[in-house]
Amino acid sequence: MTEVHDREDTVRMLRDSLAFLAKEGRMAAVRAARHTRSGFDSGEWGAIASLGLLSIFVPEERGGSGLGVTEAAAVAEELGKGLAPQALVNAIVAAPLLPDDILENVLSGDRVALPAWQEDPVDPLKLEAQVDEDAVTGVKSYIPYARVATDFLVLTTDGFVAVPADGVGVSLTCDKLHDGGHLGRLTLDRAAGQRLKGDANLFANAIMLCNAGYLLGVSQRAFEITQAYIQTREQFGRPIGSFQALQHRAVDMMLEIELLRAGLDRAVRIFGDPSSDAPVVSRIMARAATTAMSVTRKAVQMHGGIGFTDEADIGLYLRKAMVVANSMGTPKWHRQRFAKLADLPNNRLAS
Amino acid sequence: MTREERALADAAMTDDEFRTEVRQWIAANYMLERNLLERPKFSVTKPWYVKLNERGWLAPAWPIEYGGSALPIMKQIIIVEEQERFGTCRLNDMGITMVGPLLIAFGTPEQKAALLPGILNGDIAWCQGYSEPGSGSDLASLRSEAVPHEEGWRINGQKIWTTRANDANWMFALLRTEKSGVKQDGISMFVFPMDTPGITVTPIVDLNGGTELCHTFLDDVLAGPDALIGEVNKGWTISRTLLGFERLYVGSPKQSAHAIARLHDLISFLHLWNDNVVVDTYVQLLFDLDDHIDLYESMIDEVARTGVYPTTISLLKISQSELYQRVTDQLVEIGGAFGGLVEPIPETGGLSPANQFLFARPVTIYGGTSEIQRNILARRTLGLPG
Numbered sequence: 001m002t003e004v005h006d007r008e009d010t011v012r013m014l015r016d017s018l019a020f021l022a023k024e025g026r027m028a029a030v031r032a033a034r035h036t037r038s039g040f041d042s043g044e045w046g047a048i049a050s051l052g053l054l055s056i057f058v059p060e061e062r063g064g065s066g067l068g069v070t071e072a073a074a075v076a077e078e079l080g081k082g083l084a085p086q087a088l089v090n091a092i093v094a095a096p097l098l099p100d101d102i103l104e105n106v107l108s109g110d111r112v113a114l115p116a117w118q119e120d121p122v123d124p125l126k127l128e129a130q131v132d133e134d135a136v137t138g139v140k141s142y143i144p145y146a147r148v149a150t151d152f153l154v155l156t157t158d159g160f161v162a163v164p165a166d167g168v169g170v171s172l173t174c175d176k177l178h179d180g181g182h183l184g185r186l187t188l189d190r191a192a193g194q195r196l197k198g199d200a201n202l203f204a205n206a207i208m209l210c211n212a213g214y215l216l217g218v219s220q221r222a223f224e225i226t227q228a229y230i231q232t233r234e235q236f237g238r239p240i241g242s243f244q245a246l247q248h249r250a251v252d253m254m255l256e257i258e259l260l261r262a263g264l265d266r267a268v269r270i271f272g273d274p275s276s277d278a279p280v281v282s283r284i285m286a287r288a289a290t291t292a293m294s295v296t297r298k299a300v301q302m303h304g305g306i307g308f309t310d311e312a313d314i315g316l317y318l319r320k321a322m323v324v325a326n327s328m329g330t331p332k333w334h335r336q337r338f339a340k341l342a343d344l345p346n347n348r349l350a351s
Numbered sequence: 352m353t354r355e356e357r358a359l360a361d362a363a364m365t366d367d368e369f370r371t372e373v374r375q376w377i378a379a380n381y382m383l384e385r386n387l388l389e390r391p392k393f394s395v396t397k398p399w400y401v402k403l404n405e406r407g408w409l410a411p412a413w414p415i416e417y418g419g420s421a422l423p424i425m426k427q428i429i430i431v432e433e434q435e436r437f438g439t440c441r442l443n444d445m446g447i448t449m450v451g452p453l454l455i456a457f458g459t460p461e462q463k464a465a466l467l468p469g470i471l472n473g474d475i476a477w478c479q480g481y482s483e484p485g486s487g488s489d490l491a492s493l494r495s496e497a498v499p500h501e502e503g504w505r506i507n508g509q510k511i512w513t514t515r516a517n518d519a520n521w522m523f524a525l526l527r528t529e530k531s532g533v534k535q536d537g538i539s540m541f542v543f544p545m546d547t548p549g550i551t552v553t554p555i556v557d558l559n560g561g562t563e564l565c566h567t568f569l570d571d572v573l574a575g576p577d578a579l580i581g582e583v584n585k586g587w588t589i590s591r592t593l594l595g596f597e598r599l600y601v602g603s604p605k606q607s608a609h610a611i612a613r614l615h616d617l618i619s620f621l622h623l624w625n626d627n628v629v630v631d632t633y634v635q636l637l638f639d640l641d642d643h644i645d646l647y648e649s650m651i652d653e654v655a656r657t658g659v660y661p662t663t664i665s666l667l668k669i670s671q672s673e674l675y676q677r678v679t680d681q682l683v684e685i686g687g688a689f690g691g692l693v694e695p696i697p698e699t700g701g702l703s704p705a706n707q708f709l710f711a712r713p714v715t716i717y718g719g720t721s722e723i724q725r726n727i728l729a730r731r732t733l734g735l736p737g
Binding site: 227230231238239241242244246247248250251252254255258259260261262263265266283286287332335336338339342344345 | 615624627649735
């Protein structure tokens with residue numbers, strides 16, 4: 001009981017520490033930072049690092065908080081609400097795998113280490129990058145906010161390797177994304193690095209689950225903005241939120257969000273068993289992606305014409321959902337992964 | 352052990368101990384057919400009803416002084432869950448979940464003494480007289496009336512959708528006792544025996560060929576003064592006070608889980624596990640079921656922890672009933688030419704897509720349509736203007 005209460009207190013404190021992401025003017029800052037070099041407000045990363053949030057997964061004996069996915073997913077949810085760069089979530093999951101010298105600078109905010117793990121736009125687990133005597137060769141094409149990384153945590157067929165971004169044989173090209181960030185394509189040609197210990201499956205499932213938390217935050221705040229808007233916007237002499245068509249749509253959005261929240265709450269409680277994590281994580285990720293897209297789409301529709309303008313905040317949420325939701329396995333991919341794992345013909349209720 | 356001692360012993364167990372106890376007891380004592388989709392007649396289910404009452408688990412929520420066990424909500428849920436798990440048949444439990452609590456809260460000592468024992472021992476089977484031909488979703492517009500006369504009340508009108516009125520011996524009904532003013536404030540709650548002269552019951556044949564639903568005609572039905580429950584013109588209010596556990600229980604994933612198991616059987620029977628489109632459809636529904644189960648259990652946890660039913664609880668009915676329909680849609684679609692069969696598909700041991708599909712139709716209609724549920728959630732939970 002005490003442990004549960006401590007946990008709830010910790011989660012509440014972590015959430016409170018990110019209250020500044022909900023401040024007046026926040027969305028103006030997010031909007032202004034789009035398509036700059038980093039894609040986000042330059043002070044933001046350091047501010048969040050200084051709160052100790054990058055060390056959630058790092059064990060206490062290595063100077064971290066020694067917390068788990070429950071806390072990380074809650075932090076990710078707050079980051080999503082405030083449209084903070086999603087790369088923060090990825091950096092949080094990557095941190096415990098880093099060697100001491102890099103980790104120290106990452107936790108202080110002086111360096112940024114981002115995971116470079118995906119090679120395929122649809123199948124996030126497809127893996128061909130090779131490591132040969134601490135030199136990595138391969139192409140990692142889907143790294144959000146890659147330009148801010150000083151180090152990459154590269155996943156190869158033979159484990160993780162830390163590779164400095166300015167090393168020999170390392171090249172990076174970036175493409176703009178609709179959330180104002182960018183997608184990095186990292187080419188490694190016998191790039192020197194430091195081999196690291198770490199479980200690739202645990203990593204992949206943790207990063208997916210935490211990003212489901214981020215998408216919950218995106219969906220939740222997009223819904224709140226819409227709920228407020230339809231109570232103030234008037235047409236036909238009444239608030240449009242008094243019309244049944246919009247009321248029913250709003251309830252559908254609430255249901256989608258509550259299903260995601262309940263599923264995620266359960267998933268983070270049972271997470272950590274590599275033999276059973278994948279089916280649950282795939283279910284939650286499929287729900288998160290579908291919900292974020294559905295809720296933000298409906299939110300724009302309920303705003304009417306203003307929802308299609310760049311000046312309305314709601315469009316920032318739609319474009320964030322577009323960028324993040326399908327980036328770590330589409331819902332179809334997650335259902336296929338589940339089907340393969342579940343031996344469906346012989347498993348009546350597999351999950 | 353007396354009933355009270357046993358109730359206290361049940362209350363003292365941990366939830367896990369209690370679950371084991373319930374599970375073993377059901378396995379040792381259930382005597383009827385398992386996993387029936389439809390509800391048998393009351394006379395068929397009565398032995399199980401009586402058995403549950405003897406063990407103190409028929410009315411676990413009722414106070415001990417009225418023959419209940421006063422168990423905490425988590426243990427009430429465990430009793431329901433373990434029965435669902437074992438596949439015990441559905442009972443007519445309106446006396447337990449609706450009329451009994453109404454009497455306990457609002458009845459006179461005489462009414463309690465006259466009716467509560469009969470509810471517990473299975474002598475009384477209830478039907479609910481709420482809806483009328485002109486008053487469905489707009490229930491408060493109901494017009495069947497009770498007019499005072501020298502020996503009590505004279506009742507006239509027509510009720511519809513009275514489930515199992517032809518299998519019940521008492522009715523509880525909302526009737527109009529005041530025609531002017533706010534429509535909700537002119538309604539009272541009544542109970543009376545179905546063999547009272549002037550009551551005529553006519554079954555309605557439903558889409559599935561069933562005859563559970565009935566018209567009930569009330570023509571100069573004379574009821575005594577004790578037929579009125581609670582104060583006159585307070586019927587609407589008191590009928591709304593007891594909906595908590597019902598609104599939680601109506602979200603039970605049982606129907607959807609049962610239908611998904613049938614979908615699994617159908618896919619196996621048709622040899623479609625190599626069809627990626629069918630598998631994707633199936634997994635999507637399985638994901639939806641698990642998401643729903645998580646939502647249902649999170650609300651149970653919340654109610655157990657806080658003792659309060661959250662306003663979002665109505666989401667459960669929408670979520671469950673619409674998922675159930677999505678699953679049965681696929682039973683009919685994937686079933687192809689078998690989808691319209693009246694009888695089960697031959698050589699499947701009773702697999703009937705059409706039966707499931709038609710059985711799922713009223714679930715989004717009864718107990719407040721999905722549309723009415725959305726109206727209520729929009730106003731009460733989201734605070735949207737009316």
